Amino acid sequence: MVENEEDGGSAQMTLDPRIELEAERIAEALVFASAQPVSEGYIAARLPQGADVRRIMMRLKSIYAGRGVNLVQVADYWAFRTAADLSFVVQADENEVRKLSRAALEVLAIIAYHQPVTRAEIEDIRGVQTSKGTLDVLMEAGWIRFRGRRRTPGRPVTFGSTRDFLDHFGLEELRDLPGLEELKGAGLLSGRIPANFQIPVPLGDDGFGDDEDPITQLDLEELGLLPPSGGDG
Known part of the structure; x- marks a missing residue:
């Protein structure tokens, strides 16, 4: 872990690239394994010390932006969802919420x-x-x-x-x-x-x-x- 001095004068911790990559993989796995959106707090508690959870999630979001599934943000929660332009290929579930009046x-x-x-x-x-x-x-x-x-x-x-x-x-x-x-x-x-x-x-x-x-x-x-x-x- 390396201390970087920014122009503003405050020191920020930078993770070793290998640890940063591992933190990214952990965050990806946590969201993938959950059927419900996962909070940033839940993710942060399981990442290596010093990991910037928001930066990691935003990087993952950009990685998945052009794929068949996207990483989407819901307030401060995260979830994988089918890309909007591919929703037509996903069959509607019989248990889908009924049409609202x-x-x-x-x-x-x-x-x-x-x-x-x-x-x-x-x-x-x-x-x-x-x-x-x-x-x-x-x-x-x-x-x-x-x-x-x-x-x-x-x-x-x-x-x-x-x-x-x-x-x-x-x-x-x-x-x-x-x-x-x-x-x-x-x-x-x-x-x-x-x-x-x-x-x-x-x-x-x-x-x-x-x-x-x-x-x-x-x-x-x-x-x-x-x-x-x-x-x-």
Whole structure:
């Protein structure tokens, strides 16, 4: 391991090239062996001391960029996925998530772009009531989650999207969601939309706002969203 002095004055550790290559192979194997995206923290804990996990993953990402499978980033998680232009050759699985109804797609889009958002806020944006069944379908798909509770009367539950949502739709982070012009180009918005219509730029979904508290197990039990813990079983 060699110490390099950068122009900025801070010393950085550089691994021996053989150790660096071994770290790259370990990271590649860890992601390949997992059916779910693997966190950088999990990878870093298993690499040689001093290995720069982000640099290693970005190098692997570039290596796989032109292959049949790509190494993709989902927030700070990593996974191998079939190259987008080859998806047509992969047979659809019978257990594929069922096609969403128009209502479910609308609710999913509202949650993705407006999170954290309450059920009442979803209904206000859509202009119609949202059934519990619609939310249940999105929960079962693993694309939305109970996120927190708003600090307003009644303390309504807020909803947010999940890492599985990003993974399924090929997004690294929420900021990669398509903007207004992209949605128009895809035909998902009609030409006759209000002049002041805007699509919000999604913020990260990890932090909580000043008017929001994290949701707890007790909250979910009180709301009837989970069976009570404890008891005789």
